[in-house]
Amino acid sequence: MSVLLVLDLLGVAVFAVSGAELALDKQLDLFGVLVLAAVTALGGGVLRDLLLGATPPAVLKDGRFLVVALATGLIVFAVAPQLPKIVGPVRLFDAAGLGLFVAAGTTKALSVGLGAVPAVTVGCITGIGGGIARDVLVGVVPVVLRRELYAVPAVLGASVVTMGDGLHLNPGPTAAVGALLVFTVRMLGIWRDWHFPVGRR
Numbered sequence: 001m002s003v004l005l006v007l008d009l010l011g012v013a014v015f016a017v018s019g020a021e022l023a024l025d026k027q028l029d030l031f032g033v034l035v036l037a038a039v040t041a042l043g044g045g046v047l048r049d050l051l052l053g054a055t056p057p058a059v060l061k062d063g064r065f066l067v068v069a070l071a072t073g074l075i076v077f078a079v080a081p082q083l084p085k086i087v088g089p090v091r092l093f094d095a096a097g098l099g100l101f102v103a104a105g106t107t108k109a110l111s112v113g114l115g116a117v118p119a120v121t122v123g124c125i126t127g128i129g130g131g132i133a134r135d136v137l138v139g140v141v142p143v144v145l146r147r148e149l150y151a152v153p154a155v156l157g158a159s160v161v162t163m164g165d166g167l168h169l170n171p172g173p174t175a176a177v178g179a180l181l182v183f184t185v186r187m188l189g190i191w192r193d194w195h196f197p198v199g200r201r
Contacts, residue, residue: 003172004111007104007179008045008058012065015097016041016072018090019134023073024080025090026138036134037073038066040097043130048105051122052112091190094131094143095153099182102127102154103175106161116162123158124151127182147198149189157182 019040023033042059049057059065105126109119128144128151135142144150157178164174188194 003175004104004107007100007107007175009064009068011097011100011104012041012045012068013072014093014100015044015130016069017076018093018097019130020073020076021090021093022134022138022140024076028138030077033077034070034073036137037076038069039137040130040134041069041072042066043133044101044105044126044128045130047129048108048122048126051125052109052114091143092187095183095186095190098127098131098150098154098186099157099179101130102157102182103161103179106158106178107165107171107175110162110165116166119162119165120155120158123161124154127154127158147195149186149194149196153182153185153189156185 016037020033020037022040023036026032028036042065045059045065046057049055049059102123106119106123108126109122114122128142132142132144160181161175161178164177165171
């Protein structure tokens with residue numbers, strides 16, 4: 001199994017948890033939980049593949065992606081009564097999914113020959129795409145548009161993966177470091193309340 005596939009499947013599972021958990025917070029039924037889990041988990045990958053000209057997107061060619069997303073949603077729904085004891089808040093899993101998808105998206109963009117700036121851009125879009133779709137579906141302002149640090153960790157992580165590729169480092173460890181950096185900066189931003197200034201009227 002390739003590094004890219006591992007990152008993709010891990011990202012799908014983690015983002016599916018964040019989507020399913022938010023669906024439970026909004027008191028959606030089982031169908032709603034599965035839809036939000038799948039949209040959150042697969043949205044970023046679909047956007048990435050469309051941007052890279054991969055048609056159909058990988059999630060439509062490989063059934064494992066949808067199976068992982070739906071299975072994760074079902075598990076979260078099944079353990080809902082114990083959820084606060086088993087998993088953390090939505091933002092914890094969202095940060096983990098963001099890191100994994102940013103690393104996977106950047107790695108795939110580099111593998112098809114994109115330069116540094118386009119690869120970072122594709123990586124960031126891969127990371128934030130599913131979360132935006134998730135938030136829009138439940139009527140929440142997407143987190144990337146709020147004052148929290150979200151795009152900055154994505155850019156940093158994608159830049160690390162890109163620099164590693166330029167230095168001809170092993171893509172697996174480089175992607176892992178990039179994903180970990182995204183997660184760490186995102187969670188530090190939440191913990192320390194780092195944010196951009198908010199517009200006032």
